[in-house]
Amino acid sequence: MFSRTRTSVVAATAALALTAGLGLTVTGAHASGSKPSGPSGSSESSHGSAWTAAWAASPQRASTGFKPNWSEDGFSGQTLRQVVRVTEGGDRARIRLSNAYGTSPLHIAGATIARTKKGGGAAVEGGSVRRLTFEGRRSVAIPAHGQLSSDQVGLDLKPFESVTVTLHLARTTGPATFHAQSFATSYRADGDHVADAGGGAFDESTESWYFLSGVDVAGGGAAAGAGAGEKPRRSGGVVLFGDSTTDGFASSTDRNRRWSDALAERLADAGTRRPVLNAGIGGNLVLNDSAWYGERGTARFGRDALDLPGVGTVVVLEGLNDIGFSESDTPTYKPAPKVSAAELIAGHRKLIRAAKKKGVRVVGATLLPLGGSDHYGERAAKVSDEFNAWVRTSGEYDAYVDFDRALADSADGERMAPEYDSGDHLHPNDAGYRAMAHAVNLEQL
The missing domain is CATH 3.40.50.1110 (SGNH hydrolase)
Known part of the structure; x- marks a missing residue:
């Protein structure tokens, strides 16, 4: 149902290098060295407890359908902030990002995850901002048609709590892999605001999710x-x-x-x-x-x-x-x-x-x-x-x-x-x- 409103060797080598470190999983057409997942897609955290998907969205190719969105234009020199609600808790978290429909590498200059400030729009809870890394690095390039998981961070989350994921997209992304209909507000700001607790810089909004395909948790409620x-x-x-x-x-x-x-x-x-x-x-x-x-x-x-x-x-x-x-x-x-x-x-x-x-x-x-x-x-x-x-x-x-x-x-x-x-x-x-x-x-x- 719908709304009426509507592979190269170099890339494969780069993807293999990305997967070499602990905590980073890259899969897709160019990710020939990725770590296989376990039964039912489960995977182990570096502390040995299984990850559990706490939120997910299915990726789509860029399109003009439905409400106005930013997918076809993509991003350049901007920060993207997205709010999602998890249905499982834990004491550690990671995100999954998708470049499934990208035709070139997606460069993430920086990323954070934080608990969402209640009633705060793009603002997050003070003291909860956690820098995300990828194989220990703050920046990463996701190969065209690939996807990856971040390293884990310590963050106590309760079931039905909202979390905010922020991505700094310093380079031009080209058309963005996205999820068209989020029924949730996402925000955009010019420049680097990945670590901002306040939402004042985020003066544009849309009802789609971009690049973010999942939030996983481990420990706490997820393992207990x-x-x-x-x-x-x-x-x-x-x-x-x-x-x-x-x-x-x-x-x-x-x-x-x-x-x-x-x-x-x-x-x-x-x-x-x-x-x-x-x-x-x-x-x-x-x-x-x-x-x-x-x-x-x-x-x-x-x-x-x-x-x-x-x-x-x-x-x-x-x-x-x-x-x-x-x-x-x-x-x-x-x-x-x-x-x-x-x-x-x-x-x-x-x-x-x-x-x-x-x-x-x-x-x-x-x-x-x-x-x-x-x-x-x-x-x-x-x-x-x-x-x-x-x-x-x-x-x-x-x-x-x-x-x-x-x-x-x-x-x-x-x-x-x-x-x-x-x-x-x-x-x-x-x-x-x-x-x-x-x-x-x-x-x-």
Whole structure:
């Protein structure tokens, strides 16, 4: 679903050199010397405890779609400040950066991580700023098509705490690998303000994330098992994989009201807290790539879901764009092939096989009601019904969650209930995202 608003030897050698030191992992087309990750994408910190993904965003190539953003112009002589909320705590942290769609090395002149000042916009909590290094150095170049993890820093973080990651981009970056729809405010300033506690220099803002693909934690809550009043911790984080509904389209900006946020909060309220990671991309399709809406789900599933550190379960909700774009008059994805239920099911079977091969539990989801939306038509409705019947009855997923029935209007099952509808008859509102979280049987995760 979507918003209508819309290799060279030298590089390989450089990437190999970057991976030689402790704490720095570089992967990608030019990173032939990277350290492999462990089961379910887990990796060890230098103190021997496993890293856990506490926040994630799926990378996309630069595009003009959706709201105005800085991805195509990129950055030059500027500082970028981004705020994210973690769903796991720890006493150490690191970041993951992506240059997946860059055509030249991305130079990071400096980076910091800090606890976000409550209600402070671009400001951070005094005394919490930590300089990030990469193999012990404050600056680093990420090869084209590569990604890396920083060294660890000591930073006490609690679940559901917001952290601010700041990058100084002294050189011209070119088009930026980014995540288009953040539903959170990011900030930009001219010059080097990477260590500023105040936000006064950051006089530009946007609703996208750039280069930042993850925040991982270790120690503390991430390693200690069940906390006070909690049941024994279950195995691994939960990744929600999908399109704009997973991404949180139409949720309230800067309020963390996506269904991933609601599910993480519900798990915590039930005493079974687990990190919940969002791997949605607005407009994404299972079967086809898009210039605006990311690589097809079957191509990005490993990178964006299965390979995240500490993953135990993936919930897959995707397919409405595959069947609905051909019904729409919007020009953002044309020509859109007419996809059958059999073709969509075949795509989902690829995801199931990949998850099972990785040893990750995989939960399917029925597609939400789409009646009255620009994705709706007689053919799309028929394919949606056939696909949903397969999810419910085939037993091919380890379990399933029935969003179609949970969010349907009691007076017209083809439509989303008015109290859950954002207004486009396709995407939920904040209440709808909460209803999605409450539709999940937590035992099946």
